[in-house]
């Protein structure tokens with residue numbers, strides 16, 4: 001039951017919902033909506049339990065400083081709890097983190113220290129080592145360390161497990177989880193081992209992580225890379241008791257993202273990228289069963305912060321995860337195609353202010369200027385800047401007064417090598433088929449295309 005009043009009391013007690021429109025074979029599949037926690041993820045639970053354990057154990061005093069190395073949701077959970085309880089919070093964050101997450105953390109009052117993401121354990125700038133060092137130098141501070149803090153798995157043993165057991169009315173056969181720190185697997189594993197040892201723990205692991213090969217084949221592999229966020233490992237954290245998982249599935253990024261998109265379109269639930277991994281593994285488990293079973297998995301975080309990634313077709317095209325029929329010419333390099341209505345454009349008579357606003361809205365630095373189906377110019381940021389810098393009232397001037405009218409067009413069947421002289425002059429290539437605009441190709445489009453050739 002949700003208790004009255006305080007935001008921290010809205011952590012946990014999340015709803016359990018049955019997936020009704022996906023093929024679950026002979027089984028029934030339920031998801032626990034951890035995205036409904038106040039900062040939008042399962043990690044609010046451990047944010048609260050790790051801070052309250054430190055208070056009980058006298059490891060943190062009023063006004064003290066919490067320190068954690070985190071690339072994700074744990075930072076948000078801690079930032080919420082720290083702000084509500086009056087602690088300072090320093091987060092050491094690798095520089096590959098999405099800007100939205102850092103903005104959310106700073107808005108919650110966290111002191112975010114961005115560090116390199118291209119160095120590994122043992123390097124002085126490795127984010128976990130920086131956090132540990134900061135904690136040893138900062139008076140009245142506590143290094144939270146979700147990877148080894150026993151209050152992390154305990155949160156799931158004490159809250160997530162009993163909630164699921166009660167919500168299923170003690171009729172449950174399997175729970176499918178991911179491993180980030182191992183807290184969920186260990187906490188639920190311990191709980192069900194005690195109260196219902198027949199419940200099977202199943203691991204959903206991104207392809208490239210070392211865990212699935214270890215569980216399924218006792219195989220030690222070199223870790224690869226994956227795009228799904230929050231789960232998958234290149235080491236076994238102290239908090240991860242792998243023995244609880246008797247079965248594991250390796251799920252590719254593509255399967256994860258398409259499954260998450262299906263969970264949204266068919267079930268109306270906007271989950272994060274790991275939702276796709278967990279549901280995909282749960283569906284495989286369900287379909288493999290010969291007898292009806294009741295299975296639970298998690299919507300670990302909200303899909304809001306992934307809208308510009310896996311829910312965005314253009315991002316999926318760029319990653320090579322969503323395919324369009326290949327045309328075998330330059331059209332294959334064009335992510336946004338005019339005929340599909342996905343190119344932002346300008347008309348010559350529009351003002352520079354409108355052009356500036358459209359560039360910001362679509363997050364582009366140049367726009368084609370169109371008359372009918374024909375490109376008559378390109379307007380980029382420098383053109384606007386040169387026009388308005390001496391006199392901002394010139395924002396009212398028409399686009400035609402500032403655009404570059406010497407447009408270099410190239411036919412769809414031209415060889416890729418013809419793009420290079422265009423880029424060398426710092427221009428974009430305008431692809432036109434017998435005068436009709438097809439789309440723009442920029443340097444980054446060519447780089448994306450070449451990178452995809454790597455497979």
Ligand SMILES: Cc1ncc(COP(=O)(O)O)c(C=O)c1O
Nearest residue numbers: 178180181182183184230274300
């Ligand atoms: C986004 C996300 N974070 C964290 C976790 C679980 O992590 P942990 O092993 O730290 O409990 C999951 C699990 O599925 C997840 O999807």
